[in-house]
Amino acid sequence: MTKKRLFALLCAATMTLTMTGCFGGGNASSGAASGAASGGASSAAASGDSIVIGMTVNNAGADPYQTAYYSAAEAHAKELGVELKLLDPVGDVTKQQNQIQDLISMNCDVIVLWPCNAEAGVALAKQVQAAGIPLMTANNDVAEEGRQYVTCYVGPSNILEGQQSAEQMVADIGTDAKVLYIEGQAGYTASEERHEGFEKGIEGTNIEVLDYQISDGNREKAQQVMENYLVKYAKGTVDAVFCMDDNLAIGAINAMKAAGRDDIKVYAAACGDYNTLTYIREGSLGGTAMQSPIIDAETAIDYAVRIAKGETISDYNNYMETPVATPANVDSLNITEW
């Protein structure tokens, strides 16, 4: 009985200690702690001469594009001699929220946000601004409402990519075709925006979209979706399938190869994987807007450094180039390997 009461007391004590204890005795003790720690780890933020960039990049490691982005950003930061804190929320908005708070408490000079979700990104942008740290969005922007808190956006235009690729598709299959659509992850902004671009690209044509299905953004699921499509739609009833990205398109191509079908042309809104070019070369992928993660990451780091140095960026949207690759033009585009 007394032990339990004691325990409750001690718990309360530890909690108050962690909260108020160090608050009261704050400066002396925390100063000592960080002083001792900085001997081992480099705390550039304290010294002030090196630029610290805090970055939260969605899904590095899960997706080839993000993985290439991740290493390109790290390599480029090392090249420029800036410190980069790169975190990954693996698609989880709550985790990203925590990471933004961690980056704020790390005293970064600039925070680069690749939001998991554009709407949830608004609150993140607001928080970073309230902390007095400049914020830049990369690859994926926050929703309209949050842009007032953001210095600028650097990355591809998902809408433009979706539109470019859809226009290429229309040029190939004509304006009276029937198509299927494979979406990415529900609620993921790139997926929604490319969809918007796709609708723009087929606007004014008689193209009929027979089905929209989500794939959770992974290749295996996309393959399953395509397998179901193939069962549902017999040979000759569909002209093309349009996928949110190349990863899903390869899933669709695999499903078609396994079923022995070649009557449906495959298009991807955008491509972030260099190896996908082999599918374009062999003709199984009809066309996709090429988006190089190296250029994407390097541009983002360059802009982040400029913001950290106090430069003003004149334009809000800074789009990178994303040319459409097709079997006909793939060799003349001169794309650097990643």
Next chain:
Amino acid sequence: MSLKKVKAFMSRHTVVPILLVIFVLASVLVAGFFDIRNLFNILNQNAIKGIMAIGMTFVIINGYFDMSLCTLISLTAALSCGLQSSIGLVPAILVSLAVGLIVGAINGFLVAKAGINAFVVTLALMLGCRSLSYLYSQEQSILATNDLFTDFGMGRLPFGMSYISVLFIVMLLIAHYVLRYTKHGRNTYAAGGNANAAFNAGINVTRTTFINFVICGFTGALGGVLYAAQSGASSPPLGWPDMHMLVIAGVVLGGSKLTGGVGNIWYTCGGVMILGIVANVMNLLNVQTYVSTMVTGMIMIGVLYLDKVLTERKKKESLTNA
């Protein structure tokens, strides 16, 4: 308190020494950890998970667990954001919480009354909530339109503690009171320890279990609403796929037993904070997320093993002393 007493206390409540060791190690080894802003940051980051863990603690002490939490939160987040523009903020929140109570009641009815395995029941509800959430939100994120809502979610007291953290602490105290000083609390321990004995002693085990699932549904729904308030929007994959696991992990890490009958609310608080500190340290050290997930898993195994060893030793000691 003599050293012996401290030792006895520590081996009785293993979460305390483990939390202390992790805290001290992090403070000494990780630059930027022992900083008042960062410590509040950890509390704020884990307050919502902690609130959900409170409800889970009741169910776990009762000898069950609830997996429907993971998608219930995305459903209630979507409802609270989507309805506030049409029916007003307070009704929207009330509807969301009512949905949580209903889901909890269905769980409770099927487990306690119909006697179906809790794993299957809560898994089914988890899938059901997921599709409801996707159907309602049309796979879109919904922005919260009411400023009061987001101001509460993002609000901070002058010294850095968020309003949600204050709510968490208040709820901890209430839960502590209910578990320790009310009939329902004592019944929960009895039902979780040995349901047959509790039944024979005249305790209404069915009702106790039912109520605990309703409590868990309520805190889950509240968690969803708070996540929506904190991020100013709901997103369909919120909580998916492993939020319930992290919450259960927090409870179990604290020392509550999955077999039921053992545990208390401060264990849960400690367990959630251990997970929170580990995640924070991994971020401060700039460790890749997948590595940090693995480290979290290893720490869980280590802690539970240590807990097992200490409990066993204590048992042996009490046998030799007698």
